Amino acid sequence: MHLLFEAGVGRGRELCAGVGLCGKCRIRFRSEAPHPCVEDRTRLTLKQLEDGWRLGCKHEVTKSCAIEVPAVASTAWPAGTGKVLAVDIGTTRIKWALGPSQGRAREMAMVNPQMGVGSEIMSRLRYALSSEFARDHLRRSVSSVIVDLMRQSKASSLAVCGNSAMIAILLDVSLKGLAHAPYSTPWKGGMSVRLDPQLPLAYIPPLLGPFIGADISAGLAYIEAQQPEYPYLLADLGTNGEFVLALDQDRYYACSVPMGPAIEGVGLCCGAMAGEFVLDRVSLGPAGLQWDKSPLAGISGTGYASVLALLRRLGLIDEDGHFQAASMPLAHKISQRIRDHRLGRIFELEPGAFVAERDIEEFLKAKAGVNVALRALIQGAGLAEGEVARVYLAGALGEHVDSKDLITLGFFPEIWREKITVAGNTALAGTMLALEQDDVRAWLDLLPGRMIVDSLAERTDFGPLFMRAMRFAWI
Ligand code: FES
Secondary structure (H helix, E strand, O other): OHHHHHOOOOOOOOOOOOOOOOOOOEEEEOOOOOOOOHHHHHHOOHHHHHOOEEEHHHOOOOOOOOEEOOOOOOOOOOOOOOOEEEEEEOOOEEEEEEEOOOOOOOOEEEEOHHHHHOOOHHHHHHHHOOOHHHHHHHHHHHHHHHHHHHHHHOOOEEEEEEOHHHHHHHHOOOOHHHHOOOOOOOOOOOEEEOOOOOOOOEEEOOOOEOOEOHHHHHHHHHHHHOOOOOOEEEEEEOOEEEEEEEEEOOEEEEEEEEOOOHHHOOOOOOEOOOOOOEEOOOEEEOOEEEOOOOOOOEEOHHHHHHHHHHHHHOOOEOOOOOEOOOOOHHHHHHHOOEEEEOOEEEEEEEOOEEEEHHHHHHHHHHHHHHHHHHHHHHHHOOOOHHHOOEEEEEOHHHOOOOHHHHHHOOOOOHHHOOOEEEEEOHHHHHHHHHHHOHHHHHHHHHHHHHEEEEOHHHOOOHHHHHHHOOOOOOO
8 A cells, every 4th residue: 555655656546544444455466366365255246256355555565566456536626726825635635725815705625635645644643653754654644635726826925724633644754653652742833834845835834733723723713813702713624633621711611532444435435525426415204214315425424424314313323323223104215225244234225325333433533532532622622512602622523524414423412403514625714714814823823832631642541431321312
């Protein structure tokens, strides 16, 4: 998998962390295919195994071999034109907008090319720390995109945000404090730096903690510009969950939790990023489940949330995430879609498009992380859940998700039903504001001094709390 990444082959593939989950790293050995491993047998059919297909992430190259790599449809990403360019480097996607924005600028996106070494932060860090070449290759894979965007857009000013790991890789600063405990912030941010000799100075908002990055400080800048009611919560749900509770203009509490890429539709049996023929919502009609795209090419994170919430409402998934029978006529009819598969029990939407119980477990892990983090934050500030005035949902899942689905699945308490604003990419909007307005940058300069970060993952009770929250209910 790493060799293919270094050779620039298969860019744009949304790989899991090389743990045999997504099956998207499959390659065909033209001869002498290695002995299939357990993950090969789970993800590939007997015919594919016989034809020499294997998971690229599961076999180390020890001698010369000829392989075939499936082509990846290349997606065009025209940059657009504008005077100012704001870029958000997400773990799975790079997004950008061009200004002058006059409000909220149109966002454009592409798959982060670093996905070629895995979908979550730890796989990037492991790879970057493996050699100097690897670190430089990873950095260039993103800096070259920014150079291209600047060239195409003809912009003259630039601002970049991202989580702490993405920024540290881009700046080539030490990654050790992100890879091992005790964790530390790799760089303080809140200044302009040169990312590449071909680029103008780029403003990067402050990094607030090891896993509370420039995307969060920029997101807060955007929300503050909307004159929010306090106390409010910013929940940025992506591969990493980052949360800030703002008590007033001087007191901000933050924490983060690794969530895995499931809610971005990555690392799941039929997971895919949002797009044409990718399921993003199901509804219930008199004849059963309905959706408006077919044949399905995959299921997005939002789509999984929609299906799981509906199955949970129908009683077809229990609180622990297992399929179960239902007696009510409509639910019983829908339950006929539950069947056995070589990947375990699945709920089939269409041939080749299904939700497996193992996908549900990945979703439960994300839910547990959010639940534990939010509880810790709210209790730590001495508040009750009902005292939170508003919840802003940002990040990968914060763009199109129906917040009611997340309440059904226990990501948030019922009392927030009318308090959630699906705010979209607040990071990019805030970065654009910082680029265009001096007073926003001045506010960002003061933010680190007002922020207290709780290193949740280092708490001794995190494990037990996480396990207890592995249920589809707010705990
Ligand atoms: S199965 Fe190999 S990268 Fe996901």
